[in-house]
Amino acid sequence: MNEDDEIRPKLGYVEPYEGESISHYLGRLRRFKANSLPSGYSLGKIAGLGAVTTRWEKLYFNPFPNRQELEALASVVGVSAERFIEMLPPKGVTMKPRPIRLCAACYAEVPCHRIDWQFKDKMKCDRHNLRLLTKCTNCETPFPIPADWAQGECPHCSLSFAKMVKRQKLR
Template structure:
């Protein structure tokens, strides 16, 4: 048994959140205590996808993920390929991968980055009618890619994402 087979045998299941971006999901999946994969590339390697999962973590979808790629990842992580496809932008929707956007009010309800926050034509949260945040409301550090959101807080000043909702402006 080689090293990749050992990792594959130990890969633990992580339930996706409704509306979660694939970036956030892949980061949670990699960090899950049974998995401990150091990078998106390491996950892609054992899925037979190479560096493509690293690109997805950065919200780069050009070229767009193929059905075969989603099925390869699905068979590895135990999540249906259609469910993985829901974590991507819908056909015809343009993404804006930077800056990373956050609705802190949504995050306080369900702690995950939502794919819809990165749609190019979206500027506010439809649920809360609040403008998206692009940086910490305390220290103004821009948000890192969602796959790197380990503690649900600003990595610079430790202000929780949920507490940032108080400083979101009504749109």
């Protein structure tokens, strides 16, 4: 253990969901009562990473997160670097960070953004055979980055993501 580890604060623990994107997880982690961090940058500062966590919240992985960065984040949040690797796209898989995609049926089961929804070639949910949504089914507002999904609803009209399944089409 080095001197920095002794100074670095530990954040409240937030359990990751299976398949959750790093963007969604980092947003939940920041909003957790014990943490209450205002931005991705504030989280990155605590972990000694600067603004890199802000890029991850936006699903921008160029340059791709390295082991040292993931270990630094792991040291303050209590989640292993291996678990963070699972929240990232696998090596060789191309991401499409915009538009943000959602399977409302999956979200109704487990309220999180899944990293595989942003894979470039992913247009449907393999589990529900439904086309992935890119905007609210009510007001057509594009989805914000998953880190900002505080309420699990459209930021414009407040329609719950889970209720959007009613208008999600079979693929």
